[in-house]
Amino acid sequence: MNQAAVVAGEAGWELPSRNRVGMVCFIVAESAMFVIFVVAYLFYLGKSPYGPTPEQALSLPVANTICLLSSSGTIAWAVRALRRGRLATFAVAWGATAALGALFLAGTGREWARLVHHERLTPATNLFGTTYYSLVGLHAFHVTVGLVLLTTVLMLTLFGKLHRRYTEHVEVLALYWHFVDCVWIVVFSVVYVIGR
Amino acid sequence: MTGEAAVTTREVEARFWQRLHEWIVTVDHKRLGVMYVLYALLFLLIGGSEALLIRLQLVAPHNTLLAPQTFNRLFTLHGTTMVFFVGMPLIFGFANYLVPLMIGARDMAFPRLNAFSFWMSAFAGLLLYFSFLGAEGLYGAGSAPDVGWFAYAPLTSRAFSRGHSTDYWILSIFLSGVGSIGTAVNIITTVLSRRCPGMTLGKLPLLCWFYVVDSVLVLVGVPPLAAAQLMLLADRFLGAHFFDTQAGGSAVLWQHFFWIFGHPEVYILMIPGWAFASEIIPVFSRKAIFGYPVLVGAVIAIGFVSLSVWAHHMFAVGMSMTANTFFMVATLLVGIPTGIKIFNWIGTMWGGKIRLATPMLFCIAFIGQFLIAGLTGIMLAAVPFNWQLTDSTFVVAHFHFMLVGSLLFTVFAAFYYWFPKVTGRMLDEKLGKLHFWLFLVGFHLTFTVMHIPGLLGMPRRIYTYEPGRGWETLNLVITIGAFFQAAGVACFLVNLVRSLHKGKLAGPDPWDAWTLEWSTSSPPPEYNFAVVPTVRSRRPLWDLKHPEDPDWVYE
Numbered sequence: 001m002n003q004a005a006v007v008a009g010e011a012g013w014e015l016p017s018r019n020r021v022g023m024v025c026f027i028v029a030e031s032a033m034f035v036i037f038v039v040a041y042l043f044y045l046g047k048s049p050y051g052p053t054p055e056q057a058l059s060l061p062v063a064n065t066i067c068l069l070s071s072s073g074t075i076a077w078a079v080r081a082l083r084r085g086r087l088a089t090f091a092v093a094w095g096a097t098a099a100l101g102a103l104f105l106a107g108t109g110r111e112w113a114r115l116v117h118h119e120r121l122t123p124a125t126n127l128f129g130t131t132y133y134s135l136v137g138l139h140a141f142h143v144t145v146g147l148v149l150l151t152t153v154l155m156l157t158l159f160g161k162l163h164r165r166y167t168e169h170v171e172v173l174a175l176y177w178h179f180v181d182c183v184w185i186v187v188f189s190v191v192y193v194i195g196r
Numbered sequence: 197m198t199g200e201a202a203v204t205t206r207e208v209e210a211r212f213w214q215r216l217h218e219w220i221v222t223v224d225h226k227r228l229g230v231m232y233v234l235y236a237l238l239f240l241l242i243g244g245s246e247a248l249l250i251r252l253q254l255v256a257p258h259n260t261l262l263a264p265q266t267f268n269r270l271f272t273l274h275g276t277t278m279v280f281f282v283g284m285p286l287i288f289g290f291a292n293y294l295v296p297l298m299i300g301a302r303d304m305a306f307p308r309l310n311a312f313s314f315w316m317s318a319f320a321g322l323l324l325y326f327s328f329l330g331a332e333g334l335y336g337a338g339s340a341p342d343v344g345w346f347a348y349a350p351l352t353s354r355a356f357s358r359g360h361s362t363d364y365w366i367l368s369i370f371l372s373g374v375g376s377i378g379t380a381v382n383i384i385t386t387v388l389s390r391r392c393p394g395m396t397l398g399k400l401p402l403l404c405w406f407y408v409v410d411s412v413l414v415l416v417g418v419p420p421l422a423a424a425q426l427m428l429l430a431d432r433f434l435g436a437h438f439f440d441t442q443a444g445g446s447a448v449l450w451q452h453f454f455w456i457f458g459h460p461e462v463y464i465l466m467i468p469g470w471a472f473a474s475e476i477i478p479v480f481s482r483k484a485i486f487g488y489p490v491l492v493g494a495v496i497a498i499g500f501v502s503l504s505v506w507a508h509h510m511f512a513v514g515m516s517m518t519a520n521t522f523f524m525v526a527t528l529l530v531g532i533p534t535g536i537k538i539f540n541w542i543g544t545m546w547g548g549k550i551r552l553a554t555p556m557l558f559c560i561a562f563i564g565q566f567l568i569a570g571l572t573g574i575m576l577a578a579v580p581f582n583w584q585l586t587d588s589t590f591v592v593a594h595f596h597f598m599l600v601g602s603l604l605f606t607v608f609a610a611f612y613y614w615f616p617k618v619t620g621r622m623l624d625e626k627l628g629k630l631h632f633w634l635f636l637v638g639f640h641l642t643f644t645v646m647h648i649p650g651l652l653g654m655p656r657r658i659y660t661y662e663p664g665r666g667w668e669t670l671n672l673v674i675t676i677g678a679f680f681q682a683a684g685v686a687c688f689l690v691n692l693v694r695s696l697h698k699g700k701l702a703g704p705d706p707w708d709a710w711t712l713e714w715s716t717s718s719p720p721p722e723y724n725f726a727v728v729p730t731v732r733s734r735r736p737l738w739d740l741k742h743p744e745d746p747d748w749v750y751e
Contacts, residue, residue, distance in 0.1 A: 011391040018305040018385050025381040025415055033419035036453060040427065040438065047444045124435030127444050134430060134438075 019172045027179045030142075034183055037138055038190055041131040045195050048126035054196045058127075059117040062106035065188055068143070069165035072181045075174045085164050092155045097177070098150040100142055107141050132191065139187050142180045149173055223307035225292050228314050229726035230618065232289030236282050236319055239686075242325075244276035246270045248682060251642075251675040253315035257663040267659035268342035272519035273324070275345030276365065278373045279461065281321040283599070285467040288317075288379045291407050293618065295383060297720060298391025298401045301728040313378035318372035327364035341365035343658070346458060347428075349439035349450040352639050354432055359383030363398055363432060366425045373422040380414035383407050392712070394731040398748025399751075401711045402485060403493050409499045410464055415504065417460030422451035437606050448513055466598060467495060469606035470537060473559050476613050477605075479709045481557035484735060484747070491540045494533035502518060503530050512586040520579045527631070534570050538563060553707075554628035558609035561636055565601030569594060572647070587657075590650025592728040596643045600681075608635070608672035608688065615692070615705045620718040621699030627691040635684030645670055674747035710735035 043149035046053075111134075116161045123133045153170060157163045162170075219227060250270050253262040263272070292310065296303055304310045327340050341361045343351050352362050385402050397405075428450075430436035437443035439450045480486045485491065507515060507523040515523075541563055550556065572594040576582050585591060608631070615623045649667045661667055705714040715737055716725055733739055733747035 015389040018389040021385045029415045029419045032416045033423045036420045036423035049444045130436040
């Protein structure tokens, strides 16, 4: 063991960023929670003793899915713009992300209104209602939280309070948003493709 | 004269409020750590008193000290309290205090999240006990949860659990889960991104390694419970049917969800106990830990395996033979890394200059008791044996060997070992040894004996029993043992309070130890280290004390 190696090691002492590690840990915990709701959904598929069934009640939410998945693209675009210091581009891309997220939520709201009023499906109706509303609702709740955070950052940007040094914070928030998107891919496949 | 006195009283009062304010708004990891531990001790007294009442009721057949309903509430509260409001805050309290000091950091990675997690857990504990006052609700039924700590469906449904006591139980466990997840995120992040220069993962103190594995288990184990509690809330308030068997729901699904949390939870509680032992045994054997990489590997292996053993709690429920076999084999696998660890500790003591101070006494007792707990664990993992003994006091004896005989013993060891660091004063050795022997004798009177009525067929959770089954004397001995343990804990508490003011001054490094927390003063200043330390081996203080023969030459 020589002295030089140790000193060189110290000079290059770099550790992972706490914000990123923290968010990854949080996402792991969130995933564990979603897994349980997904398992419950799959386990109870077709076990409702009475209708309505997913085949009768659900239709593919194509527009919704396009909105949410493309918002992953716009947020990545926004982060790249911020890294390069282009605040105007950032504001546009970030605003687009928030708008797409809001559209998604509005779409979910419309779907739920239809299910409640036309299909008479509530969480208390049958097992399908119970598991459907809880899984999709838990995801929608995460979109809502993300939307509040996105809007906060958007406001800060519009009031000129966002600085390049906050890039990492914004990136971590984008990580959360990507996670919410990934969960939607799972929810979409489970509820609307496999389960229908 | 009177005026002066009034001024001083007011000053004293003002100083009191100021100090209280400082503690309540603190984000300092050391203060939060102390608060976690004090809070756990408070609940240890509450949960311990519940255990004593349970034992008093069972001291003789046909005893009428407690009503059956009260008995149900007591074992529910005892289990819930000890797991969520004693075990969890104890391990997180020690983690909070020790992890930053051991890795040479100023604080946890997210100090405010840390405070948030603590207050969530504290609030959750209050909520559980608030059910005594608030749960009457409009029904006038039930004053505390009485559904058992694993709250099987459909007992928890509206029809069978009237009133709001079960709701308080659900909310309190959900909130405590939120706090635990926050702390787990914090511990992992702290270890990964707050290490002092030179402290690579291979030089990390074992305690920190163990806590990282522990926190990963919290991250994947606790959210399923939170999810299941949300489902139960939906069942109770929105008329959902998750666990409603009349609408096609499954009561067994709850058991799966609960134990997907419940089994990792056992390891979540136990891993910190191993962590304490792995720090204390080397110091009191005057040898470096034997097989550091193997020990780390063993704990990681246990972490993995522990995620696929949950259904061994459900052998009696009637799963398929494939499932039974899988979970039996997976559970038996745990024995391998566990055995490795025991060899590590014995290998460390082998040929060492062992100092039999109180922390070491507790650790030695721990090794033996942990071995027995593991052996009865292997017995219970065998499906046919499990069918015979499921829900008997044999099972109760087994897991108390784990949680009391292993975890609590190492926690006591940790108290005696790190109290000087936290307060600057030593705990009294004489009282400490009295505590150890009282507790050891009491523990074995209670829990070693408790295996036997289980083998004779005594079920757990019964509020009384018939005479003439050969259980009377055994139960009498078990109850006597419980009071020995209570006397031991009383010695411990007296020791804590007395030593706080009258203990021998400790100095920075009373045990001649090797990890970084002993390089700063006792108690450590708010900033922990005046200069950020640099480490070159697993025992930085050894290197400092023995520049002629440093560890990093060999590692």
